[in-house]
Amino acid sequence: MTGEPFGLYIHIPFCSRKCAYCDFYSVTADDTLMDIYLSALSEQLEQWSQRLNGRKACSLYLGGGTPILFGAERLCKLLKVCAKHFGLEQAEITLEANPNHTDYDTLLTLRGAGYNRISFGVQSAADEELRQLTRAHTAAQARDAILSAQRAGFENISADLMLAIPGQTQQSMQHSVRFLSQLNVTHISAYLLKIEEGTPFYERRDALKLPDEDDTAALYLGAVQVLKQAGYRQYEISNFAKEGYTCRHNLLYWDCREYLGLGPAAHSFIGSERFAYPRDLQAFLAGSKPEPMGGGGEFEEYAMLRLRLNEGLAFEQAHKRYAFDEQMLLKRAQPLRQYGLCVCDENGIRLTPNGFLVSNYCIGKILA
Numbered sequence: 001m002t003g004e005p006f007g008l009y010i011h012i013p014f015c016s017r018k019c020a021y022c023d024f025y026s027v028t029a030d031d032t033l034m035d036i037y038l039s040a041l042s043e044q045l046e047q048w049s050q051r052l053n054g055r056k057a058c059s060l061y062l063g064g065g066t067p068i069l070f071g072a073e074r075l076c077k078l079l080k081v082c083a084k085h086f087g088l089e090q091a092e093i094t095l096e097a098n099p100n101h102t103d104y105d106t107l108l109t110l111r112g113a114g115y116n117r118i119s120f121g122v123q124s125a126a127d128e129e130l131r132q133l134t135r136a137h138t139a140a141q142a143r144d145a146i147l148s149a150q151r152a153g154f155e156n157i158s159a160d161l162m163l164a165i166p167g168q169t170q171q172s173m174q175h176s177v178r179f180l181s182q183l184n185v186t187h188i189s190a191y192l193l194k195i196e197e198g199t200p201f202y203e204r205r206d207a208l209k210l211p212d213e214d215d216t217a218a219l220y221l222g223a224v225q226v227l228k229q230a231g232y233r234q235y236e237i238s239n240f241a242k243e244g245y246t247c248r249h250n251l252l253y254w255d256c257r258e259y260l261g262l263g264p265a266a267h268s269f270i271g272s273e274r275f276a277y278p279r280d281l282q283a284f285l286a287g288s289k290p291e292p293m294g295g296g297g298e299f300e301e302y303a304m305l306r307l308r309l310n311e312g313l314a315f316e317q318a319h320k321r322y323a324f325d326e327q328m329l330l331k332r333a334q335p336l337r338q339y340g341l342c343v344c345d346e347n348g349i350r351l352t353p354n355g356f357l358v359s360n361y362c363i364g365k366i367l368a
């Protein structure tokens, strides 16, 4: 264990219904179950604080599921327990929310309690695309939620956008980016839709009018361009931010730093070990331990994560943590550079937007 501050992640595994493309772990729940879950989390937080000898966290991220469904009162209590055990002074404290579950009073209470960043699952500003995704909100509800959050005092607002939605065009993608930029959101995560096995989308994948590979690539590269024009700097394959608004919590992951994840399906990386709680709420409530997932934090993993970032693998910075042969890496990166997939020199290697599109291939070649 390094003793440095680390990131704290808490999974809130509740959704009112399931979106057809989603494979995140979530269930429906009533107040009683949510109260029980809060107690179980509180116990785990206390136990982990003892195991980590009072180490402080520099960020807290509540993901899901739909964390805002947990309700203002429970969310405020949970934040207090986290702060009691892990400090969270000057911490970035993020809560994920869906536009249709977000009202002004709740947001005001949460902001007052110390939540200082909110991430909305907007996905698209075109109602037909939201319908295709089986999302439960409209574009108008997304606008209202973002405006309410701003009125409640949130200035650090992120929104998820989905790319390669069935029927999506360059025009509709541009419309979605403009929609968010006109609302002054400070951070946008633009993810390609992935058809995950076990989801309803997977079952009817042949009937979905998904963009083909070329159209998907054009949508991604088009989004990178439009976001840039709108003042969002790309800092990771799928993440774009206004100056000063990169996500500190997620940057810990991509810098191969430590994080503790609590809740069913939550992953951790602490003291060179990876472990995860089973995707099973009842098992978590019954006190099941996280399962070991092997070691981590070696140079290959660090390099792989850094190459997801716009900054890329900076040699000087990397040498402070690892011994490695940079000449060998540069030699392997040369052919990619010739195809415009990366930029490399004596300072390091970084992928271009074209390289990000085929990042697995590029990273595999560089770290072969």
Ligand code: SF4
Pocket: 014, 015, 017, 018, 019, 022, 023, 024, 026, 064, 065, 066, 098, 121
């Ligand atoms: S609201 Fe989010 S976590 Fe819940 S099913 Fe939909 S995409 Fe998944």
